[in-house]
Amino acid sequence: MEHYKQTVFHDRHVELGAKMVEFVGWHMPIQYPAGIVQEHLATRNKAGLFDVSHMGRFVFRGEEALAFLQYVLSNNSAGLEEGECQYAIIPNERGGAVDDSYLYRFYKDEYLLVVNGANRQKDWDHFQAVLPRFKQVEMTDKTEELTMVSLQGPESKEILLGVIEEGELPEPMRNELSIVKIKGAEILLARTGYTGEPICFELFIERKDAVGIWDLLLEKGAQPIGLGARDTLRLEAALPLYGHEFGEDPGGEEMPIMSCPLARFAVSFSPLKGDYIGREPLFKQFEALKLILNRDYSRREDLPRLTMPLALTGRGVARAGDKVYRDGRLVGYIASGTMVPHWQKEGEGLFEHFIDEKGMRAICLAYVDCDLLEDDLVEVEIRGKRTSGVIVPYHMRSEAPPYARPIGYDQLHPEEEAIPDDQARKKVLTLLNKARENTIWRQRECINLIPSEMTPSAMTRLLSIMDPADRYAExxxxxxxxxxxxxxxxxxxxxxxxxxxxxxxxxxxxxxxxxxxxxxxxxxxxxxxxxxxxxxxxxxxxxxxxxxxxxxxxxxxxxxxxxxxxxxxxxxxxxxxxxxxxxxxxxxxxxxxxxxxxxxxxxxxxxxxxxxxxxxxxxxxxxxxxxxxxxxxxxxxxxxxxxxxxxxxxxxxxxxxxxxxxxxxxxxxxxxxxxxxxxxxxxxxxxxxxxxxxxxxxxxxxxxxxxxxxxxxxxxxxxxxxxxxxxxYEMNCFKAEYQKQVVANAKAFARALKECGLEVAGDPAISYTETHQVIINVGYARGTEAARRLEKNNIIVNYQASPVEEGFTAAGSLRTGVSEMTRFGMKEKDFKQVAQLIRDVIDGKKGVKEEVTAFRKRFLELKYCFSEKEFDEAVQKLHELV
Amino acid sequence: MANEDLKYTESHEWARQEGDVVTVGLSDYAVEQLGDIVFLELPSVGDQVTKGAPFGAIESVKAAADIYAPVSGEVAEVNEALPDEPELFKTDCFGQAWLIKIKPSDPAQWDSLMDTAAYAEHVRGQ
Incomplete structure (x- = not known):
């Protein structure tokens, strides 16, 4: 196999026992001994390391580099700030794709474009043909000297944090970039990837440093993943692959760029971008697409087919090229398809989690007539036999980090639990009783630390339901x-x-x-x-x-x-x-x-x-x-x-x-x-x-x-x-004591939390806070679970993503506030006790529900308000009117 | 290589003669090449199969492959449990992961199959 190119990691792949194959002229690992299924699953619940150095890497510099990129790429490269990257198609004059690509701007004056390994030469030639029209654009092929690996999956962030010596991770959003040092080597780091993982990184490493970094990442727990699982992962995430979702369809027709749903975010018609290769046909496709999305197919000749996710519901595995039928009529082809593994899930909503059991499902991306809709039933012809399938909106969702979550067709339309239609009187009684129980629990048994909540005084509440409640006064x-x-x-x-x-x-x-x-x-x-x-x-x-x-x-x-x-x-x-x-x-x-x-x-x-x-x-x-x-x-x-x-x-x-x-x-x-x-x-x-x-x-x-x-x-x-x-009236009368006490309590609470071993956000020099809020860091993605556990122990807080976390499902913080409990009379020493109770729950040492309930009983009378007793006669008269 | 009594096809099926039926399976080499096997399509009892023609299909994550009959004849038995337990290919491809049993129509075809030594040579050449 000497005539095939080798990446710098070639010997490592062989040592790891990879099955090596020829892939677009490179000798690459299709899988390691673990196999595609296990590699796919490991990426989804741990972290996978991919050698993607076979992809082409071109660097552009010079006075008109940006103008050149604007002319050959579909996206608006002018919108790319230093430290950002974007997906872009390389269109041809017909509105088809020469290739798809990712454009990175790590440095102000330099753009790095990553293209498919299969198209490196073609893209290079395409660019070379256009280059003379622009002044002073320096284009360099850095594929050999700048290697590229991809680290994907929920544990990849922790692995990187453990090895970065200098610099920070990119901001916690997709397409953010940073430059860091690992093992003394400068690494260009991007929050990008081709797996659909919400926690995803790609690393650009100088060739001389590359193998050492590869070894280190494996040592820290990443698992090597071959091209086989790379393909199943991208298919599950419904990400396009040139030659399947771009290029020619199985019938030999060129697929318009806009047929790919992701293209809508990668094609710009901004006046700032001006004219570029393929703009006119792309605009026609876009006009047709807008109508199609409104179920108007009058301009379908400009965009006859679209790429849509398709799930097989019958037996079999559909593959690229298989024909798709609806009501007996040919409506298109499978563009990509195979059997893909996934972790089984348990639990509902936010508390859903993977269990140690895998499932398999046959899923596809289909290139089908543009009038097909979600939930349309179709048939796929596999080796001459037709099996049933359905158009689905997606196979997986990535917006709840740290996990990419598989969504099966059967989970898209779950049966809703029926609400029993009891007799009206029974329903009324249930409602009254439950309202009472909830009020007792929240008002008398819980320590409420939600910083956005407050219990108003009894007189405030009473006045709020008196007439003119329910009236108008425009x-x-x-x-x-x-x-x-x-x-x-x-x-x-x-x-x-x-x-x-x-x-x-x-x-x-x-x-x-x-x-x-x-x-x-x-x-x-x-x-x-x-x-x-x-x-x-x-x-x-x-x-x-x-x-x-x-x-x-x-x-x-x-x-x-x-x-x-x-x-x-x-x-x-x-x-x-x-x-x-x-x-x-x-x-x-x-x-x-x-x-x-x-x-x-x-x-x-x-x-x-x-x-x-x-x-x-x-x-x-x-x-x-x-x-x-x-x-x-x-x-x-x-x-x-x-x-x-x-x-x-x-x-x-x-x-x-x-x-x-x-x-x-x-x-x-x-x-x-x-x-x-x-x-x-x-x-x-x-x-x-x-x-x-x-x-x-x-x-x-x-x-x-x-x-x-x-x-x-x-x-x-x-x-x-x-x-x-x-x-x-209450606030203007009592604000001086109340405000002073709130800030003092918050500072005391923060210090006490820290003293009992919890991580508190902020500056210790000012006792962490200047407001009523205290932020506790409980560890990456542990916030929701910790908040739930506290709730079970009658301590009510809300989980919150910290400034370095990707979203609320990956929240590692608890946001707390002392204002409501301050109003119920708690002082600094009481918040010290609250801190201990929280520590006990977070440590998992013991349940404190009864302790909390007993503690709360000492703080039932609202302070910083006028005494009802003082206005007893008037209040009683109001009560009589309710 | 064990299984001295087995014969093989060039397309990597093995065959074992037991009484008047020939049991058919996939060689360890084929299983290794396919990787994770995820789907199997087999004929029904009573179907006719023809030497050298596909009688079923096997799919891994990577690819689909046809399975060819080593001898012609009638399908006498099908391993119904196998499609639900594709792991058996990895653990016991010459035993529990058998595919079908054929009642041969032309017993002379048996002799045209490769023996273990010839198959080993064939695999080396792949």
């Missing part, structure tokens, strides 16, 4: 009546008065001029502000299409940002798309390397200068530090004064004051918040600003009021507005 200010509030309904004098008093009380509390109280949640408060800002930005031109907010700066969700400030949450419909990235125009606060919970203020300057955000949103749901309000104010005033500085104080609204932050004194323009986290109210939202009527920005405030009503609410749960007024 109103707005009318200039025609000299700015008087005009109500649309009668019978509203009382609630009108309550709202006026509440605004006054909250202005006093927040130190500002205006408060809007009709929004019923913090998320609605944010939506209202975003919507109002769009309105305000368009105020000088009401005829053109109303433009969105051009750029927004916020906290990344994985760094503690809340959904209500994310494009996936409340920001979605109000933020523009960045034409460069073709994603929502959001930039994130950089965080400090030594403390990812804290904004790197210095690094903000450059970002604000580059993006000129129109809105900066401070405030987080995982918040242990003061937010840099004054610092952002100074940067805005200096660089871009038109920017609106908003502080979403949802979590910390109850801490406004000298023990934490005074947002308007520090320079915030707008504050939003929810009234039921650290604040004492029932669940509502508020928006506040400090604009004066003569300010230009007062028009933004007027827009905010309009977006509250009629923009967001008609009835706004009037009862809880009455409750909130009392809660605001």
């Amino acid at each position: 109103h707005k200010q009318m200039k025609a009546f000299c700015d008087a509030e005009v109500f649309y309904y009668q019978g509203t004098d009382f609630i009108g008065e309550v709202e006026r008093l509440l605004v006054n009380e909250l202005c006093k509390y927040l130190g500002c001029t205006e408060v809007e109280t009709r929004v019923v949640s913090g998320q609605m408060a944010n939506t209202g502000v975003f919507s109002a800002l769009v309105d305000y930005l368009n105020r000088t031109d009401r005829k053109s299409e109303q433009r969105r907010i051009r750029h927004v700066m916020n906290h990344h969700i994985i760094k503690g940002g809340h959904l209500s400030a994310q494009p996936m949450g409340a920001l979605r419909d109000f933020v523009a798309r960045d034409p460069k990235t073709e994603k929502p125009a959001v930039v994130n606060f950089p965080v400090r390397a030594d403390n990812p919970y804290k904004v790197d203020v210095e690094a903000c300057r450059e970002i604000i200068e580059e993006f000129k955000p129109e809105l900066i949103i401070l405030g987080k749901s995982m918040i242990i530090h003061k937010e840099p309000v004054a610092e952002m104010r100074a940067l805005i005033d200096e660089i871009y004064p038109d920017c609106v500085l908003m502080y979403d104080m949802a979590h910390v609204l109850g801490l406004v004051g000298p023990y934490f932050q005074e947002p308007f004194k520090e320079g915030a323009d707008i504050v939003t918040g929810s009234t039921h986290k650290t604040f004492f109210g029932p669940q509502r939202g508020v928006i506040a600003c400090n604009y004066k009527e003569q300010d230009l920005e007062y028009e933004l405030w007027e827009a905010i009021q309009r977006r509250a009503f009629p923009g967001s609410v008609s009835n706004h749960h009037l009862g809880t507005l009455v409750g909130l007024l009392l809660a605001s």
Whole structure:
């Protein structure tokens, strides 16, 4: 086999007992002694190491390197920042694929393109033919000198963390890059892969260092995986392979690029990209695809067939080239197919886990007529006999790290448990009893450490269900009546008065001029502000299409940002798309390397200068530090004064004051918040600003009021507005003692947790926290289980992904808050006891449920509120009316 | 190599004569080449098979392969348990992992099969 090329790892494969085969001119391991099935399964529950050095690696540099890449690749390479990579197709003039590829930008001035081993020469020639049209593009084939291995699977992160000597893992998102040192060698590290594993890395290593790194990764527990399992893994993940899902179909026809579902994310028509090879036919395919997705097949000639996952339900194994029929009519071919192993699962939802038992299933990617739909029954002809199959949406899901989870056809439509249709009276009694049990459990037996929750005082709760609960009180200010509030309904004098008093009380509390109280949640408060800002930005031109907010700066969700400030949450419909990235125009606060919970203020300057955000949103749901309000104010005033500085104080609204932050004194323009986290109210939202009527920005405030009503609410749960007024009286009266105690308790709790051996996030020099929150690190992906175990012991917390984790299913942290228990009278020494109880549960040493219940019994009376006894007669009269 | 009484085809089936039936299976070499076996398609009792023609198929994760009849005749028995226990190919390919038993129509065909030594030579040449 000497005439075949060998990767630098060749001798290692032979020593490991691999079965070596010729593959696209290389002598490669198809499998090791463990076999394809075991190798596939090991990648899915541990970690697999793949030699992928046979793939082509081209490096591009020079003045017009980017312009060249834009011309030969389908994606928008201009959107690629240093430290990022992207999938891209190499299109031909007909809109078919020369190849598919991955473009990496490890360095500012250098692009690394990885192409299929089978197409290396073809791609090279294709590029060479185009190259003379561009000035000074230096293209080098680095396939030989820069080797490539892939480390995939749930344990791969831990393995890497154990060997990295310098540098950090890439940010915990797919397509992020970093440069690290392992065994003294510089390694280019990417969060990419070809297995569908959510925890996935590819390493580019200088040839001289490669074998040593390979050995080290195996020594640390990775298992070598051959090309056989590489193919079953990518098939299960429904990832395309050139020659199967790209190139020619089994009938000899070229497959249009857009027939592959992933291509939609890899093809750009951004005006910034301009013309490129294949753009015109690709655009036609895209137009056809948009219609097809709406089940309009009028332009199907531009995209006759699509690649879809297909599961066999009958006996047999379908292979590439097998014919697919629907209702007896040929509708296409199998593009890829085999029998693929998977781990069996047990448990439901978040608590689902693999068991030590494997299953096998025959799955495929089929290239079939574009009018086939999910759940369509088909037949596949295998050796002249037809067996049944079905079009499925996917074979596996990767969005719940650290595992890629197989989804069988039978699991796609699970039977729902029927709800017994009991007699109405029986149902009523059950409901009443269960409500009582739940209230006793949560109010009297549990230690509640959810930082976003609060128990309002009994009088606050009582007022929240009194009339005018269930009524309407729509109103707005009318200039025609000299700015008087005009109500649309009668019978509203009382609630009108309550709202006026509440605004006054909250202005006093927040130190500002205006408060809007009709929004019923913090998320609605944010939506209202975003919507109002769009309105305000368009105020000088009401005829053109109303433009969105051009750029927004916020906290990344994985760094503690809340959904209500994310494009996936409340920001979605109000933020523009960045034409460069073709994603929502959001930039994130950089965080400090030594403390990812804290904004790197210095690094903000450059970002604000580059993006000129129109809105900066401070405030987080995982918040242990003061937010840099004054610092952002100074940067805005200096660089871009038109920017609106908003502080979403949802979590910390109850801490406004000298023990934490005074947002308007520090320079915030707008504050939003929810009234039921650290604040004492029932669940509502508020928006506040400090604009004066003569300010230009007062028009933004007027827009905010309009977006509250009629923009967001008609009835706004009037009862809880009455409750909130009392809660605001309580807050203004008791805030000094309460806020001081909350922060003292949080610090004491954090120190105690640390002292009893638990990992606490944050800076020990300030006792880890400046808020009500304390973050406990329990270990990668152990958060959900720990939170569940604590719940069984009557300690209620929520699991939370830390800034280095890939998502909430891989959460390694517990987010806790001391505010509610502080209100029930717990002090520093009590939180020390709580810390011990938590430690006992996390260590698994003993159950503490009874201890917790007994402990909680000592803290049943709510503090920092007015005594009911003092108002006994009035309260009793209200009770009689309920 | 054990199994001195076995004969072989060039396509890696083994055959064993017991009374008036010929038992057919796959050689260890074939099993090793296929890798993880995941699916098996066998004929039914009473079917006619023809020497050198496929009578069934075997699939591994990697590939599908036809299985060829070493002699012509009628299928007398089928190993019904085998499709559910493909691991038997790895543990006992010359015993429990037999595929079918054939009642030969032309007993003279037996002599045209390779003996153990010839098959060993054949495998070396692969």
